Amino acid sequence: MxxxxxxxxxxxxxxxxxxxxxxxxxxxxxxxxxxxxxxxxxxxxxxxxxxxxxxxxxxxxxxxxxxxxxREAAPREVxxxxxxxxxxxxxxxxxxxxxxxxxxxxxxxxxxxxxxxxxxxxxxxxxxxxxxxxxxxxxxxxxxxxxxxxxxxxxxxxxxxxxxxxxxxxxxxxxxxxxxxxxxxxxxxxxxxxxxxxxxxxxxxxxxxxxxxxxxxxxxxxxxxxxxxxxxxxxxxxxxxxxxxxxxxxxxxxxxxxxxxxxxxxxxxxxxxxxxxxxxxxxxxxxxxxxxxxxxxxxxxxxxxxxxxxxxxxxxxxxxxxxxxxxxxxxxxxxxxxxxxxxxxxxxxxxxxxxxxxxxxxxxxxxxxxxxxxxxxxxxxxxxxxxxxxxxxxxxxADVPPSPMLLHGNGWGVVERARRLRTGRAWIDEGGTPFVDESVTAEQEPWLGLLQGKAFDGAPGFVGGADWEELLARQDSPGAKLHLATMRHARQDLEGAKLAYSEVLATDARPGTKALAHRGLGLALLAGGQDAAGRAELRKGVDSDPSNAALLTEAITLSIRHGDPAMALELSASAPKEGTGVGRLRFLRALALARTGHSGEAAAILREGIEIPDLREGEDALAALWQEVCPGETVPAAYQFGMH
Known part of the structure; x- marks a missing residue:
């Protein structure tokens, strides 16, 4: 601009x-x-x-x-x-x-x-x-x-x-x-x-x-x-x-x-x-x-x-x-x-x-x-x-056509228009708010291809809706089965999701696809109270794609939440030592140590200092853990995030 x-x-x-x-x-x-x-x-x-x-x-x-x-800021032009x-x-x-x-x-x-x-x-x-x-x-x-x-x-x-x-x-x-x-x-x-x-x-x-x-x-x-x-x-x-x-x-x-x-x-x-x-x-x-x-x-x-x-x-x-x-x-x-x-x-x-x-x-x-x-x-x-x-x-x-365009948003409006035109459903008059093809990226391209009858074996972006599920059900690839399972899971059809995840795992899916299927199956099992089976699937997901830091962080978090801090501690041993998620991973390791009786080691990590860039609004876990493993000591100001 x-x-x-x-x-x-x-x-x-x-x-x-x-x-x-x-x-x-x-x-x-x-x-x-x-x-x-x-x-x-x-x-x-x-x-x-x-x-x-x-x-x-x-x-x-x-x-x-x-x-x-x-939290590593640098000057940039916006x-x-x-x-x-x-x-x-x-x-x-x-x-x-x-x-x-x-x-x-x-x-x-x-x-x-x-x-x-x-x-x-x-x-x-x-x-x-x-x-x-x-x-x-x-x-x-x-x-x-x-x-x-x-x-x-x-x-x-x-x-x-x-x-x-x-x-x-x-x-x-x-x-x-x-x-x-x-x-x-x-x-x-x-x-x-x-x-x-x-x-x-x-x-x-x-x-x-x-x-x-x-x-x-x-x-x-x-x-x-x-x-x-x-x-x-x-x-x-x-x-x-x-x-x-x-x-x-x-x-x-x-x-x-x-x-x-x-x-x-x-x-x-x-x-x-x-x-x-x-x-x-x-x-x-x-x-x-x-x-x-x-x-x-x-x-x-x-x-x-x-x-x-x-x-x-x-x-x-x-x-x-x-x-x-x-x-x-x-x-x-x-x-x-x-x-x-x-x-x-x-x-x-x-x-x-x-x-x-x-x-x-x-x-x-x-x-x-x-x-x-x-x-x-x-x-x-x-x-x-x-x-x-x-x-x-x-x-x-509001309907006066714009001129000139200054910036493109995302390409999902283009996908939505194509989806609705395919099924004869109503769409908006785009005269004042055009969604242009130049906004389409790799997130949307596979979905446009699916609407056009092309083969589909996965996409980095996700969609939802009965018509998408019908299209995916006609595809036989592992990627299509994974997205179908994901859509069912997102709308809380847990039984349908588990069935579709199992179908993915029965194929020769790529490691990343298989990891997401294990992860989805694990989440569905945890939601149904099957903690041990759910944790096992999460672990298989991490093993299938060890480079996926988000998968690892989630598995560690949920293993603590669902009663197996020892598993969390074991998984944390393979956590990366640098990158944006290291602060949360260090906190999770400290939490797992505390839950397995190693309060001194947990306290040592807290005293070294932890900064969690994605700390949730009102999340008071740092202060709570400090009070648990450093009893009688004042919570450092840097760890006080409680809103009340």
């Missing part, structure tokens, strides 16, 4: 110091293990409880995990698009999930978003890889989006009425829908506009989830305001319940620095009220999030002031200072999915700018006055009727 300028929109690059994402984890995500930390407590409506039960998925198949990163006028300068990163990375208010000289030049990739998203800062788009299911660190299809759009729009879009594979985000910044506008459109081309309803998450700077005097007295709250250890944010557990949680631990507040905004949330620092400056009516939910998230929360912020944004998040979503809370009807499209407009509140009122003790004042200021910033009136034009603009 060379530096080019078109009116108030510049295509360029910015320099960021960050680790490379590294290779995808080759293991298909098939087990029923998607983390769902929320449970719904008493006092929550049946309607909300029903939507919390609806749409839950066992895993994020067919996506592969992104865990090949390290594609960027800058939208700028007399009041705002906005920087967008299309190759990293389309994130709005900077929203700079020229009048005050302040960044309204938490941003920095050294984002650290960490295990926070549904596919693990994620980085803190900016404003991100989340779709699919609860969690940071599968597209968090992926390039999106990106282009510039010139509308008939003279707007210059930055458009980003992608085919979301979990729900099989298409999403797009159109960004534009009118001349002299004090707010950036984002029009989002979701399209469900399927002949059936799909559970839908969308949240736009903005990281904001946390100062000692930052307060977040929304037009609600109550919220649905959770601190990641208790049930979701109705709470009053201004008097929660003895403190006013609308002040970012008051929360002792990580907490969520989903504001219960009356349907008759305008939906907004705004942050205000000591001067009354801060990000305002406004939206048209469809984007119902508004939320505040804080890491909290405990050692774990502080450690996480330093882990994610080294040296960049603390931050919190304000968010806007389709549902009232993030543990819900909404029913998106077959063939439906949903669209809304969001707006972002500086709320410019009066700090005396916004920081006063009278919450009602603070809310009323913020509402008045935001009405001055962008009248509600004016924002709502933008929606029909935004919907019309």
């Amino acid at each position: 060379a530096t080019t300028t078109n009116s108030n929109l510049t295509v360029t690059t910015i320099s960021l110091t960050m680790a490379e994402l590294g290779p995808l984890n080759p293991l298909p995500v098939i087990a029923a293990e998607l983390d769902q930390p929320y449970t719904v407590g008493e006092g929550v409506s049946e309607e909300l409880q029903a939507s919390a039960r609806y749409g839950v998925v066992p895993n994020i198949y067919p996506y592969l995990m992104q865990d090949g990163y390290s 594609p960027a698009v800058v939208l700028e006028n007399s009041k705002l300068k906005v920087t967008v990163l299309p190759s990293l999930g389309g994130r709005i990375w900077e929203l700079f208010d020229k009048a005050t000289g302040k960044q309204l978003l938490h941003t920095h030049d050294a984002p650290q990739v960490a295990n926070i998203a549904l596919r693990k890889a994620w980085f803190a800062g900016g404003l991100e788009w989340n779709i699919g299911t609860r969690g940071h989006s599968p597209t968090s660190c992926d390039p999106l299809h990106t282009a510039i759009v010139h509308t008939p009425d003279g707007k210059h729009i930055l458009r980003m879009w992608e085919f979301e594979r979990l729900r099989e829908v298409v999403f797009q985000v159109d960004l534009w910044l009118p001349e002299d506008s004090a707010v950036l506009f984002a029009a989002v459109r979701l399209r469900n081309p399927n002949g059936h309803d799909v559970p839908m989830y969308w949240w736009s998450n903005a990281a904001i700077p946390e100062t000692d005097r930052t307060r977040v305001i929304a037009p609600a007295d109550e919220a649905y709250g959770s601190d990641y250890t208790t049930d979701i319940t109705r709470v009053r944010p201004t008097s929660h557990e003895g403190y006013d949680g609308t002040w970012l620095v008051n929360s002792p631990h990580a907490a969520d507040f989903f504001f219960d905004i009356d349907p008759s009220e305008r939906r907004w949330v705004v942050a205000a620092d000591d001067d009354g400056d801060g990000l305002a999030m406004l939206s048209t009516g469809l984007l119902r939910g508004k939320k505040l998230f804080v890491w909290g002031q405990g050692p774990g929360g502080k450690r996480w912020q330093e882990w994610l944004s080294p040296g960049a200072g603390p931050y919190a998040e304000i968010q806007a979503g389709l549902a009232q809370t993030q543990f819900e999915h909404l029913v998106m009807p077959a063939g439906e499209q949903w669209a809304w407009v969001e707006a972002y700018g500086n709320g410019h509140l009066d700090p005396d009122t916004s920081h006063g003790t009278d919450w009602d006055s603070a809310v009323a004042h913020a509402g008045e200021r935001l009405e001055q910033l962008l009248p509600h009727e004016e924002l709502e009136a933008m929606l029909p034009t935004a919907i019309a603009d």
